[in-house]
Amino acid sequence: MPTLPREQPEPSPMEPHKARRMAESFGVDARRYDQARPGYPDALVARIVADSPALDVLDVGCGTGIAGRQLQAAGCSVLGVEPDARMADFARVRGLRVEVATFETWQPLGRTFDAVIAAQSWHWVDPVAGTAKAARVLRPGGRLAIFGHVYEPPAEVAESFAAAYRRAAPDSPLNGRPAQRPLDLYQAAYAKFADRIRETEQFHAPEQWRFDWAQSYTRDQWLDLLPTTGGLTQLRPGQLAEILDAVGDTIDSLGGHFTMAYTTLAVSAVRADAAH
Template sequence: MPTLPREQPEPTPAKSHEARRMAESFGADAPRYDQARPGYPEVLIARIVAGSPGSPGSDVLDVGCGTGIAARQFRAAGCAVLGVEPDARMAGFARDRGLPVEVAAFEDWQPAGRTFDAVIAAQSWHWVDPSAGAAKAAQVLRPGGRLAIFGHAYEPPPEVAEPFAAAFRRAAPDSPLSGQPARRPLSLYQAAYEKFADQIRETGQFHDPEQWRFDWEQPYTRGQWLDLLPTTGGLTRLRPDQLAEVLDAVGSAIDALGGRFTMHYTTLATTAVRAAVS
């Protein structure tokens, strides 16, 4: 799904929300996930907070909050954040760091009359049933509240991506994910966010969605990238021997680059404001 790296091959956007076993596999090593996964551009966080009716001090609902990476950034910006997370292991990790989290899939979560200034989904909306997600967000947003769906598009350089793809095919030849290309164009990621916008429009309860884009870079050492890879969806369900084969190949590729490389990130967002209740 085009909100995660090539090292996390996933189902097509139309089917991601049905792949519950993969969706709930990330908690296998929650501490590693929290340490290795990148955060989000501060300018994105600030823009969402400034555009929410409760700012400063907005009430934020974080859909699929995971270990709380985005939630902690919003809390640092002065927001009160409630997480909803289907994986109890991820939720437990976030709670241990002071984030209130309720364990449920967003489609099944019961708001009990609570409403929010912003509903965010950081790297998680593709796991939400598209027939229910935007309407559920509209239900819990106050008039003028903002739905913000965002995530990273990042493709390692060919020198890293191509050895990864070859190793994944060798290690897991029967995986439906092994036939994906080594690198995917940004337009594929953008198309997914345009589809999110269409789903929001279909509710008839939001002003016209906007598309935001933030470009940035982050350097990785060999060790840092090999810490991140096991947290991605294509690898969380591999056997230890399969994972070792993939990591060995990628590690050798990074060694050939001098032991480090620079990742060029694009963080994409689809965001819309809840229309006034008539």
Template sequence: MPTLPPEQPGPHEPHRARRTAESFGADARRYDEARPSYPAGLVARIVAGSPGTDVLDVGCGTGIAARQFQEAGCTVLGVEPDARMAGLARTRGLPVEVASFEGWDAAGRTFDAVTAAQSWHWVDPAVGAAKAARVLRPGGLLAVFGHVFEPPAEVAEAFAAAFRRVAPDSPFSGQPARRPLEAYRAGYAKTADQVRATGRFHEPEQWRFDWERPYTRDEWLNLLPTTGGLTRLAPGPLAAVLSAVGDAVDALGGGFTMRYTTLATSAVRTGAA
């Protein structure tokens, strides 16, 4: 788990892979249409745990999570390094400043919550939690969260085999078809350790939400090109991967039910300045 190239915190250093980190805007509209939103219970818990409604969304992308917070009554500012993603988010009503979180100038502004949806692993861990503490008001909430994917084994294995065949030199090619959930939980535990190390947060909490979503063949093949291992593939290799995965989905009857686990690490900023 998942069959996709890892997009959660892991033992490697994804924040250094800037070309991949800023490749998702190659097809921002597809990303916005295909990527799943977040569990309503997660959004409600973050809103309830924040002292107010001013939210900074780090690595907001096209604004998928940010719009959910807006719908919950929050005022959201996005920070996004990819101008293409930011541009689409703005068309959907989200104010966005184009910058990496590490380089972003808060200009004295502070927030009730700092969120990072499927994006914190792209932030330098030596900078991220400490900067979040600086821009949070006392009692403000840092919430880092993201999805873990688990398609059926037949689909996962078809993807992994095709990817190794067309991109043998890619660092993603060495990944197993499926990875245990514990590997991802360990990533969020590591984020909690980084938060503790700042000395500016109360004890972090770990959250988990399990849910399912059905996918047709076309829906899954629309989502796959928005994932980190595929955003930089040339059209020919990409088509080969999608064909192999499509055949696997066809063999299952043309669709499958995806099991999702959404994991989160959260922490409340202390009252100290």
């Protein structure tokens, strides 16, 4: 899919962490974002808290707090760091403590954590500086966990979106991509995250996790989620309406609903006991 750059980092010559306008565009409708976006597999949360259910967690790029609230429900104490004040405000309303900053500029003020997580946000962080900072704020034995979803809608839905996007936003840099892209592109991106972790020499060998699952969407549910994605948050209302109409017609032709195949990928590593 060419639609979800926030959730789906992919190998490219671009440096997403420098694209601040897109990175900080998701708060345009924070309530819709929070309501429409899926949560994370229970098995992923269980792995993060496996060593102790009472972790102090730093949630990097916490957004509206979707992942943070899941960890709170598992018994963790969570602090979010989020560059978009609109997203941070919504997360606070939902019960998450949040400080507004990019992770690179955020000041830990001597605080350390049992876990640092990044849920569909790590590609907006400088890969070298961010990994080194995560190592600094983790306690020995603490866990870094970077994770996100890969979406695979039916081919008809993906192709309808791609064609409508090309018509509505012909000058977008997101055009020119195939309607569906293979999972191995995203696996390669997470392998690069693992490489950056190894290069710090501050962590034990990274692990790569994978969780496959599915979720059903009605026409209205999918059209509610699409405007929260990075390819659409910056479009004009007329452009957005053209795309949603086309995708909606395609979903209608499928009976008004479809099943989305999801893969949640993660790379995780434990902080070594002694600094190098």
